[in-house]
Amino acid sequence: MIWLSWRQFRAQALVAAVALILLLGYLVMLGRQIRDGDYSGAELREHFQGRVYLLDAVPLLTPALIGLFWGAPLVARELETGTHRLAWNQSVTRRRWLAVKLLLVGFAALVAGALVSASLTWAASPLDQFTGDRFSTIFFGTRNLAPAAYGIFALVLGVVVGLLIRRTVPAMALTLLVLVVTQTLTPNLVRPHLLPAEHMSAPVTAEVVRNLSFLGQQPEISGLKVPGAWVISTSELRTADGLRVGADAYGKCVAGSFDKAADCLGALNLHVDVDYQPTGRYWTFQWLESGLYLGLALLLAALGLWRIRRAAH
Structure with missing residues (x-):
């Protein structure tokens, strides 16, 4: 089952691996430029802030890409093409079939999100120390732990939406809508109140x-x-x-x-x-928000494992 899941996922994984290698190479180069130039804080802002702001879009978009292109088609494509009729009538149960897919692709999503976040956090850390605005909507959501948790949540959300809607393109659209709403409301309505002010x-x-x-x-x-x-x-x-x-x-x-x-x-x-x-409290908030998203992902995964048993052939 693991081998079959990998064969179905390997094309997407290889594309993501190539993109990650290119991104990591650029971030290593950028990080060395920032550190080797002996810049003052104002000079760091003048020379590198624009590029770092553009790069902040990568970890912001990564969860959406994972949800759209890894999550939503994972089950919806099987249901849409009818290949689930063969897969679900083998010795492997539906739950195990879905669980293996979630674990395999979820591990890839975790690695992708962690690598993007860790490399950007390292490259931009001298500039971030100067600006000192770690709680801002952009910086908090693109550094350290949170982006990896966002990616796991986006993946499981896409899978469950695809399982419920059973059509790939509508599942992608709804996944994107939910992610946009979630990532807009969380920094403004949820994050400020994770701990009493x-x-x-x-x-x-x-x-x-x-x-x-x-x-x-x-x-x-x-x-x-x-x-x-x-x-x-x-x-x-x-x-x-x-x-x-x-x-x-x-x-x-x-x-x-x-x-x-x-x-x-x-x-x-x-x-x-x-x-x-x-x-x-920065690290406490990072752990709390990451735990919140991972908890939501577990609930969605449980819903998917429950729903797939009742899905009609």
């Missing part, structure tokens, strides 16, 4: 305002950065006595240029209440 009050000085990403017509801010913290949410701007800043005072400040608005708001002695996760 800490709370603090942060002063809003003129320098803080200049570094914000948003300053609107209402007394709210976005993009606040606090050293050693991943900011999850901020309150409205508050005065020293804890009350919301008056609309008139705020409106007068933001009516002028941005620099004048920063100086004006800084003079009001404002602060915001902040919910945050300490950056020291």
Whole structure:
């Protein structure tokens, strides 16, 4: 059974192996360039940040490619072409047939995801240490443990969707849709709450305002950065006595240029209440999110093993 599964999967595996070898070769070269140049932090950002951002797309896309081209066709293609009638009437049970396929292709998905993540993490680590934004949506999902777990989840999701829909192309489309939704909601709705947040009050000085990403017509801010913290949410701007800043005072400040608005708001002695996760929890979050995705993969695998026994010939 293992030999048969390998023969069916070997073409996809060889294509992936060639792509991985090319990618690993480029990342090794890039990592050496970053380390051998004796660059300052600002120079690293200037010379390499663009390339690293482009490479971040690889581990982001890898789970989708695994789910689409390894997972969705794994069972759906057999059902669509009718070859399952022969496979399911041999001495090997349906469950064992599916389990062996899942283990073989799942191991390949794990290796692919781990190699992509580990090589990019190594190559970009000097730049990542300078930027220090390990909890950002892109960096968290493309470094260390999480990408490998995403790949396993995507594979099993594709297999189960293919088993349920029984058509390869629709299964690929639905797999992609679920992955996009999952990878969009998890960083914004799930990840921030894997552990209870800490709370603090942060002063809003003129320098803080200049570094914000948003300053609107209402007394709210976005993009606040606090050293050693991943900011999850901020309150409205508050005065020293804890009350919301008056609309008139705020409106007068933001009516002028941005620099004048920063100086004006800084003079009001404002602060915001902040919910945050300490950056020291990074590895805890990596393990928790990876465990979450692997747990979902196990549940989907159990569903697939249950469903295949009841699938009609």
